[in-house]
Amino acid sequence: xxxxxxxxxxxxxxxxxxxxEEQCKQIEDYPKEEVKSSANNFKASEFQMPLxxxxxxxxxxxxxxxxxxxxxxxxxxxxxxxxxxxxxAFAMGTFLWPDQY
Numbered sequence: 001x002x003x004x005x006x007x008x009x010x011x012x013x014x015x016x017x018x019x020x021e022e023q024c025k026q027i028e029d030y031p032k033e034e035v036k037s038s039a040n041n042f043k044a045s046e047f048q049m050p051l052x053x054x055x056x057x058x059x060x061x062x063x064x065x066x067x068x069x070x071x072x073x074x075x076x077x078x079x080x081x082x083x084x085x086x087x088x089a090f091a092m093g094t095f096l097w098p099d100q101y
Contacts, residue, residue, distance in 0.1 A: 050075050054095045061092045 054072060056064070064072075069087045072095075073080050080090050092101055 049077075056095065058092060058096060058100060061088050061096075064088060064091075 061069075066084045066087065069084070069091055072091060073087070076094075078094070080087055082090070
């Protein structure tokens with residue numbers, strides 16, 4: 001099943017299937033340990049982009065507590081040191097569109 005799917009994909013991408021047996025042998029001989037080890041090298045501490053863009057308005061940022069601003073910036077991988085007003089201004093400049101600012 002997987003081989004037929006692979007062959008179909010290669011045909012659709014324009015690869016020649018003249019030497020099918022040789023190409024299948026190369027796929028079968030691919031070291032499976034290498035695939036497993038690369039998947040296990042992922043670290044949970046690596047940055048992952050949040051799924052949604054923040055939906056706060058300018059008024060929300062102006063009233064936001066410092067811990068919430070820090071958390072929001074940290075979620076997007078941003079480290080910012082400064083006063084609460086500086087953090088709010090940075091967050092507004094980062095996440096608001098120009099017509100919302």
